[in-house]
Amino acid sequence: MSEQKREKMSWQRTVLKVYPFVILAAVLLVFGILTGGSLFSSRNLENILDQSFQYLIGCMAALFIFAQGEQDFAMASNVALSAIAAAAVSQISVPLALVVALAVGLAIGCICGGMYAKLPIPVFFLTMCIGNVISGFLGPLTNYSSVRTPVSMLDLDNAILKLAVAVVFGVIIYILYNRTRYGKNSRAIGASSTVAKLSGINLSKYKFAAFVFTGLAAGIVAFFSICKSGGASKATGTMFHFNVMVAMALGGATTGGPKVKFICAIIGPLIISVLTLGMNLASVPVGMQNLLKGALFLCVMVLSDRLSKFDID
Amino acid sequence: MKKLLALLLALIMVLSLAACGQEGGGTQEPDNTEDPGTSEPDEGGDEGGDTGLVNFRMGYFDTGSQDGTSTPLRNNLVAAIESLGATGVPVQPAESTSDAYLDALDTLLSQDVDAVALPWVSFMYAGSPAAVKKCEDAGVYYGFYWGPAMEDLGEDTLSICQDSELFLGCFYQNETDAAYSAMETLHNYGCDQIGYIGLAASNEMQENSRDYGCQLAIEDFGMEILVEQRDTNVTLTAEGGATTVENFLTAYPEMDGLIIAGNTQFVMPGVHQAITAAGREDDFKVAAIDFPDDMATYAESGVLVYDSGGHVTGPVYLTILAANIMNGTPLAEGGQSYNQQYIKLTSSEEIMGWMEIEDEIVYNTDELLQCLQVNNPDFDLDAFVEMVESYSYSDIMERHHSE
Structure with missing residues (x-):
């Protein structure tokens, strides 16, 4: 490879690696100025954290699936079912509601993971079908009504608590993803499942476990969702999986696979939250907000598509 | 490289904080605003320019939708806010879910609004206690439109609202x-x-x-x-x-x-x-x-x-109630239910007639200013209720097209 070509590849790879940071910095800077600094008031920083929380958890948990080159389209339905189940038992006991949310989330995750590992069905169709089955079940399950929680649960919608949960969850995921064989092998599966299998990696085990994490995340998100809104309905978690995908893309994981970095799961949700909050605080016309979000997402997708071919180790 | 980027990011945040740091306040202040409002609603806002009315910040939700209901609702509300010497603070929810509306409410509350109009149907039963609690904690006046009568708000929401001095009321349709x-x-x-x-x-x-x-x-x-x-x-x-x-x-x-x-x-x-x-x-x-x-x-x-x-006037009525409070002449002690009628068009001819006035602002500035007790001492709660309950096609025709 010529020196000139190597240099060209170098700057293109650099752009590919730094664009999420640049977007976040630009969004912070632009809206920091446009809002006269109120974006950084303690209350709005709390809002950013609060509004990022569910996507931080969702994105961090989805890292392993993204690394394997797949996505979980059942997450939204899983959140809804877990939230409804938790809300239903919350009148008996709040700790029991947490246990139920995690148990249901994990159970759905295990079902998805088990079928993904054992059945030769593309995971896109598999999880979408499971999601639709759950969605169809939610209406009759709730008698087409909201399931409410005790008002006292609203006190658990606490930014410090969410921050603590996000940090603990993040540390665990970071270690698993970057410091263990599990993370390394997940990325190997994303690079080439055939090579990974020939290298002796038990594909079924890793595929199954990836969905266990998203199931766990769905349970956590569901619990904090009912703490925030005071109940659950079949609409709870709507578009959650889609927003996780968008956040991951903005964070630098547009295509998934072995190049997905842990930081993608942190930067992406922050970009979305800062952008949404910043535009409202800066009084960006409402019609323009969706346009700007869509344009940014499109630019990121085009940019990463054009440059991804240079991202070769 | 990563360290450099982290440092750059931290530097930008610090510079932004240092250069622009200030608590609260919106950004794009309209011409009739002298000050970014106040975080103490019970003490009122500022004198609103040459109208002599207290300027206050009215928060509302705007989905950006352009249809036969959302557009006139927004136009009527903005007109009322301007007429009553207030400053409008819109927010766009990221999605049509209860959680997204609660996030948007947080955004509104962070902008030191004094009152907020809540579309009950968007929070539904599950989200309404949380919305009410957020407003109560922030000390912000609030009320519902597109909702049920108070007794159908749900036990949890009702228990907070009925004893609250901040609750403006519920505007519902039958x-x-x-x-x-x-x-x-x-x-x-x-x-x-x-x-x-x-x-x-x-x-x-x-x-x-x-x-x-x-x-x-x-x-x-x-x-x-x-x-x-x-x-x-x-x-x-x-x-x-x-x-x-x-x-x-x-x-x-x-x-x-x-x-x-x-x-x-x-x-x-x-x-x-x-x-x-x-x-x-x-x-x-x-x-x-x-x-x-x-x-x-x-x-x-x-x-x-x-x-x-045509059930587009609920936020206008909430703004009237808030404006009276902010100007020191509350119309009611606490919130109550108000039956805001649908406009019922019962023939093709009536529909055609309505289309000729559909873009009109329902209450013009003169009419709205007469809804403030500081301008019109005769305007009391009974007059307000009569105004709300008489809202109809014929009411608009009588007020604006009687000649």
């Missing part, structure tokens, strides 16, 4: 009556074999009440609903409306009427197209709830014979 009147009008046009397009089956307030109204009419007039379409995958597009009507007419050629009890603005173009394509304009009538765009076209062809909508 959904049962709207659906009943739609069915009655169809019956009066000789249509008794009915198709139904509506909201997804639910036991929540709005859908349940409309279904109940239909059921009452069926019993009273001997009508029959032959088939229903409630799938929101279908009823949120014009194409879905067209397909639905085509299927209805194929399966039930005897069908002579259709009630659209929700998502009217989305399905109506397709519904109309399918009816005219089938050549059934003369013997197939449609009654709808919520005003779609381009109603004149549907009425002119004789297809649309009833529509109830």
Whole structure:
């Protein structure tokens, strides 16, 4: 490879690696100025954290699936079912509601993971079908009504608590993803499942476990969702999986696979939250907000598509 | 490289904080605002320019949707805010979920609004206690529109609202009556074999009440609903409306009427197209709830014979209540239910007439200024209730077109 070509590849790879940071910095800077600094008031920083929380958890948990080159389209339905189940038992006991949310989330995750590992069905169709089955079940399950929680649960919608949960969850995921064989092998599966299998990696085990994490995340998100809104309905978690995908893309994981970095799961949700909050605080016309979000997402997708071919180790 | 980027990011944040750091306050202050408002609503805001009225910050939700209900609601609210010397603070929820509306409410509250108009239907039963609690914790005046009467707010929400000094009230429509009147009008046009397009089956307030109204009419007039379409995958597009009507007419050629009890603005173009394509304009009538765009076209062809909508003034009334409080002349002690009527148009001719005034602001500046006790000492709670309950097509015609 010529020196000139190597240099060209170098700057293109650099752009590919730094664009999420640049977007976040630009969004912070632009809206920091446009809002006269109120974006950084303690209350709005709390809002950013609060509004990022569910996507931080969702994105961090989805890292392993993204690394394997797949996505979980059942997450939204899983959140809804877990939230409804938790809300239903919350009148008996709040700790029991947490246990139920995690148990249901994990159970759905295990079902998805088990079928993904054992059945030769593309995971896109598999999880979408499971999601639709759950969605169809939610209406009759709730008698087409909201399931409410005790008002006292609203006190658990606490930014410090969410921050603590996000940090603990993040540390665990970071270690698993970057410091263990599990993370390394997940990325190997994303690079080439055939090579990974020939290298002796038990594909079924890793595929199954990836969905266990998203199931766990769905349970956590569901619990904090009912703490925030005071109940659950079949609409709870709507578009959650889609927003996780968008956040991951903005964070630098547009295509998934072995190049997905842990930081993608942190930067992406922050970009979305800062952008949404910043535009409202800066009084960006409402019609323009969706346009700007869509344009940014499109630019990121085009940019990463054009440059991804240079991202070769 | 990573360290460099982290440092760069930290530097930008610190510089932004240092250069621009200030607590609260919005950014784009309109001309009639001298100060970014106050975080102490009970102490009022600032004198609002040459009107002599107290300037306060009125928060509201704006989905950006442009349809026969959202657009006039926004236009009327903005006009009222400006007329009453207030500053409007809009926020756009990221999605149509209860959680997203609560996030948007947090954003509003962080901008030091003094009062906020809450679309109850967007928070629903589950989210309304959280919304109310957030407003109470922030010390912000709040009230609901597009909601139920107070007694149907739900026990948790009601327990917070009924003793609160911050609660402005609940503006609700009689959904049962709207659906009943739609069915009655169809019956009066000789249509008794009915198709139904509506909201997804639910036991929540709005859908349940409309279904109940239909059921009452069926019993009273001997009508029959032959088939229903409630799938929101279908009823949120014009194409879905067209397909639905085509299927209805194929399966039930005897069908002579259709009630659209929700998502009217989305399905109506397709519904109309399918009816005219089938050549059934003369013997197939449609009654709808919520005003779609381009109603004149549907009425002119004789297809649309009833529509109830125009429920766009709830936030205006909340702004009036808030403005009176901010100017030191509260109209009521605590919140209560206010029955804000739908505008009911019960013939194609009435619909055509309404279309001539649909873009009008319901209450002009002079009328709104007379709703403040500081300007008009005779304007009390009774006068306010009378104003709310008299809202109708004929009320607007009398006030603005009496000559």
